[in-house]
Amino acid sequence: MTRTALTALATLFLAVPALADDDAFPAILEGHAILPAQTLIPAPEDAPAALQVSGKYTSLPRLTAAPTDGAELPFAGQPVQGFSGIQAIGDGSYYVLTDNGFGSKKTSPDTMLFFHVVRPDWDTGEVAVEKTTFLSDPDRVIWYPIAMEGTETRYLTGSDLDLEGFQVIDGKIFIGEEFGPFVIVADAETGVVEEIFETTVNGVTIRSPDNPALVAGNPDKPDAGANLNRSKGFEGFAAAPDGSMIYGLLEGPVWDAESGSYETVDGTEALRIVEFDVAARGWTGRSFLYPLEADGHAIGDFNMIDETRGLVIERDNGQGDAALACAEGESADCFEKPALFKRVYLIDMAGIEDGQPVRKLGHIDLLDIRDPEGVARQGGKDGVYTMPFVTIENVDIVDDSHIIVGNDNNFPFSKGRDLVARDDNELVLLDVAEFLKAGTE
Helix, strand or coil: CCHHHHHHHHHHHHHCHHHCCCCECCCEEEEEEEECCCCEECCCCCCCHHHCEECCCCCCCCCCCCCCCCCCCCEEEEECCCEEEEEECCCCCEEEEECCCCCCCCCCCCCECEEEEEEEECCCCEEEEEEEEECECCCCCCCCCCCCCCCCCCECECCCCCEEEEEEECCEEEEEECCCCEEEEEECCCCEEEEEEEEEECCEEECCCCCCCCCCCCCCCCCCCCCCCCCCCEEEEEECCCCCEEEEEECCCCEECCCCEECEECCEEEEEEEEEECCCCEEEEEEEEEECCCCCCEEEEEEECCCCEEEEEEECCCCCCHHHECCCCCCCCCECCCCCCEEEEEEECCCCCCCCECEEEEEEECCCEECCCCCCCCCEECCEECCCCCCCCEEEECCCCEEEEECCCCCCCCCCCCCCCCCCEEEEEEECHHHHHCCCC
């Protein structure tokens, strides 16, 4: 099959009814700022020697071409990469959260967990990292052994938790985590963990295969105990504007043991949005369903824009330009699974009863962003800017007309912008005034 045919197939895929484009709104690129992929910071001085160098337990996948950005493992310091959540502070700066490191528990015991304050400069295209806060558990709040168990400082690593979404509320940072999935509460100034909560839906504890409470049985007596797939815990972590409630959105559907299937809406997989009461420090028992556009899709982030409406990134697992898709039998200088579906949806929870699906009011296409002024610093062509990244995990409202969107570059692994070089951390400012009005008329 030729690349031309593959491109036509990709166009056909996007045209099927389940993925209809009749609710699309335009997005115009107004700002583009880049934090280079290989941006490293030193570990704290009081961190163990094991954390002064990261990436000792992972390796780069086999590449089809030699990397051009000079990245080599292990790293002296900690990669800033992997933004998996964003929250506007209101002064032009943003909190961003770095996730668990190198993709799994076993590869990440030397990658530290932290969050930053960053400031994109839309004029220069640079991103300043103004502050980094490292997470630690000196008071032994976390009830299972951690990688740095025998140390005094007990800094947390990617083997302990997989951080994916967050909200800073009244001096605390509430973090939605994937391994448990758990809710972690820490002091936003010091990063010291104060509380940890398991997740329940309809009175049932939700656990992924990575939950430390689970133990694999012998082959003749399998007893998984999990009702959520690996790496499908909390990904989106929105908050009500007054900070009273947090809405945790799982990345994958919950397994319903009674029916022997994953949760669906109209036959397509659906994800749970679970409500957490901030003051009461507990689940309210209320939840909603987010209907995916196709089985196998995942979400990247979730933030509220008012009392009932919120922004959700929904995506496929592809990366790279569809025009450079691999032909049959080809594996070099091409993208094996190009990006076909990368969107931001506007949803509404107003009047939705417990356990029912939210309304999708419309979307913008992150593979078709208008760039009439040539704002794009990379990824722009013929007046269009695209975000063909495998994971786009940052979206928040900036004002009544604008949102900010950013990728998780999974450094040093993801390559969606280029066939060779690792992806940078890109933040974009999008004019989506009409999109943000949807549902208010």
